[in-house]
Amino acid sequence: xxxxxxxxxxxxxxxAALPLxxxxxxxxxxxxxxxxxxxxxxxxxxxxxxxFGLMDVMNFAHGAxxxxxxYAAASVLIALRADMQAPSLAANLSAxxxxxxxxxxxxxxxxxxxxRVVIRPVYGDHLKQILVTMGGLIVVEQLIxxxxxxxxxxxxxxxxxxxSVLLGDAAIERYxxxxxxxxxxxxxxxxxxxxxxxxxxxxxxxxxxxxxxxxLGYRIRRLFVGVFVAGSGLAGLGGVMWAxxxxxxxxxxxxxxMVVIFIVIIIxxxxxxxxxxxxxxxxxxxxxxxxxxxxxLALGSNILLMVLILLWRPRGLYPVGKS
Numbered sequence: 001x002x003x004x005x006x007x008x009x010x011x012x013x014x015x016a017a018l019p020l021x022x023x024x025x026x027x028x029x030x031x032x033x034x035x036x037x038x039x040x041x042x043x044x045x046x047x048x049x050x051x052f053g054l055m056d057v058m059n060f061a062h063g064a065x066x067x068x069x070x071y072a073a074a075s076v077l078i079a080l081r082a083d084m085q086a087p088s089l090a091a092n093l094s095a096x097x098x099x100x101x102x103x104x105x106x107x108x109x110x111x112x113x114x115x116r117v118v119i120r121p122v123y124g125d126h127l128k129q130i131l132v133t134m135g136g137l138i139v140v141e142q143l144i145x146x147x148x149x150x151x152x153x154x155x156x157x158x159x160x161x162x163x164s165v166l167l168g169d170a171a172i173e174r175y176x177x178x179x180x181x182x183x184x185x186x187x188x189x190x191x192x193x194x195x196x197x198x199x200x201x202x203x204x205x206x207x208x209x210x211x212x213x214x215x216l217g218y219r220i221r222r223l224f225v226g227v228f229v230a231g232s233g234l235a236g237l238g239g240v241m242w243a244x245x246x247x248x249x250x251x252x253x254x255x256x257x258m259v260v261i262f263i264v265i266i267i268x269x270x271x272x273x274x275x276x277x278x279x280x281x282x283x284x285x286x287x288x289x290x291x292x293x294x295x296x297l298a299l300g301s302n303i304l305l306m307v308l309i310l311l312w313r314p315r316g317l318y319p320v321g322k323s
Contacts, residue, residue, distance in 0.1 A: 006278055006313075006318060007278055009282060010285065013289075014031050014285060024170075025171075028168070028172070030292055033173070033288050034285035034286075036173075036175075037245075038280040038284025039182065039281075039284070040183065040241045040245060041238075041260060042277050043182070044239070044241075044257060045261040045264045045280060046234050046273060047062065047065070049268065049272065050190070050227060050234070054227050057123070058129045058130050058133070059129070060129075060130055061118070062133075062235055062254070062261070063258040064136065064140035065110055065111055065235035065239070066236070066254035067140070067141065067249075068106055068140065068236065070249045071148050072102045073102060073236075073240040074243060074249045075102070076098050076102050077155065078155075080094070083095040088159075092159060092161070095158070099240065100237060103237060103240045104234075104237055107236025107239070108232050110140070115228040116225075118136050119133065137255060141251045141255065144251040145251055153248065153250075155246075157244050160174070161244075165177075175244065179241060186237070187273075191273070203223060203224075203227060206218070206220035206224065260302060263303070264279040264283055266279075269313075271320040272316065275317045275318030275319075282309075
């Protein structure tokens with residue numbers, strides 16, 4: 001019962017906001033928008049919480065993977081502009097699929113480079129990890145300016161994902177609905193891999209006792225490198241989703257969302273994928289409700305939420321290693 005109590009906070013927050021908002025259609029619109037924002041934040045944060053939970057690495061360069069993924073996708077989407085603007089879902093997908101693949105591939109490649117060159121020498125030392133990865137984030141941001149230029153790149157959404165659909169009297173943006181579906185798919189895939197596959201078993205066993213797993217003949221270090229690359233690829237996917245949500249791409253977009261990402265990870269419990277998921281949904285919902293009810297408090301709503309959660313559960317909603 002206690003295990004599912006934090007999860008109940010999501011519907012509880014939504015229901016508590018209903019009488020405050022007053023209008024049911026407005027509440028539905030805000031709720032879907034909050035869930036969509038939460039899902040996009042989860043996609044961006046999931047890679048970082050995966051790497052921290054399994055490899056104990058504090059990677060402040062995670063924002064660089066988000067930005068690089070967004071720029072890689074933008075390059076493909078701009079080249080396929082005609083397919084993006086076509087009023088056909090098939091044509092839009094013919095542009096979106098290679099763009100997402102490019103984002104995941106380039107972000108994953110950058111993650112592999114970071115693990116091999118930047119992070120490997122500082123395993124086990126969190127202070128050095130923070131310093132070198134923060135430096136890496138700044139360097140990558142400047143390299144983005146060199147490769148793509150300093151100007152903001154407009155990134156209109158595909159034609160079939162613009163506009164809204166009516167749910168009763170509530171207007172729901174198509175893109176927000178897609179974000180919810182993609183976020184749920186990513187969470188389900190991560191949960192299945194980590195808890196229901198042999199690969200997930202090896203990863204979790206390697207975290208608990210690396211020497212024992214290696215003595216059985218498994219190359220756990222290579223597996224951990226794969227985890228780091230996968231986490232970086234998820235950051236790239238999150239960068240694509242966030243860029244199309246904002247309809248623009250900037251070199252600093254990854255750094256700008258890192259504060260929210262760390263708030264989500266702290267709320268959920270450091271290293272907990274499930275906690276990250278619940279924390280992201282709470283942050284998305286609270287930010288939208290507060291932004292509507294009291295716009296001046298919107299910027300501080302995430303920090304206030306984090307403080308309240310930590311006063312209740314100092315180690316987060318689902319601390320790793322506790323049931």
